[in-house]
Amino acid sequence: MAHITDTEVFQAFSTYATIVILKMMLMGPLTGYFRVTRKAFANFEDTHMGKTIEEKKRMIRVNEDVERVRRCHQNDLENIIPFVVIGLLYTLTGPDLSTALLHFRLFVGSRFVHTVVYVMALPQPSRGLSWILGMVITFSMAYRILTTVLLL
Template sequence: MADFTDSEVFLAFSTYATIVILKMMFMSPLTAYFRITRKAFANIEDTQMGKTPDEKKKMLRVNEDVERVRRCHQNDIENVIPFVLVGFLYTLTGPELSTALLLFRLFVGSRFVHSFVYVMAWPQPSRGLSFFVGLCATVCMAYHVLAAGLRL
């Protein structure tokens, strides 16, 4: 196990997985920021800025900016978790460092681009292309894991 955790591929994976997990975690405070600045809350106890019951009720609303960040965060959850799981299995197959670095960097870069264009509401196909690049990187790793396991 010590040899595995000292491998360059595993160390690279650990680094890129940590970066993308931290990026995903950043989306929670970003959502809170948008909720506070847009005064759009989901729960009555979060409306402490309102002075009267009517003001508090007005703050219980859906805001498109808040929802956009929430959807972006949900998309991160749906993509980062598979990347971390598949990426870990991929490191166990002993891939070439250069190939592994390319796949890790493509995924992480695509998630940063995806989040930026999602939150900034850039027109399609920018979000779709960035999503697809990350998905392809994960699928390539998954194929390598299956090919190594099934000896394809």
């Protein structure tokens, strides 16, 4: 196992996986920021900014900006977790460093583009294309795993 963690591919994967995991983790505070600035909360106990019960009740609402960031965070969970699991297995197949770096960099770039496009509500197909790129990268790594170690 020590040999695997010493490889440049594993070190590159660790770097890029950490970047996207941190990006995903920052989506929670970003959602909170949007909730506070838009005064749109999901739970009554979060409405401490309201002075009266009526003000607090008005803050329990759905806001499109908050929902947009929340959906972006959900999309991160649905895509980054598979990337990390499949990427880890991919590093065990001994890919060329240049090919692995291409996979990792394109995935990370696609997730950052996806987030900016989603949060800023930029027109399609920009969000769809960035999502597709990330999925293709993850499927490409999965294909390499299956063709390298296929034991069916």
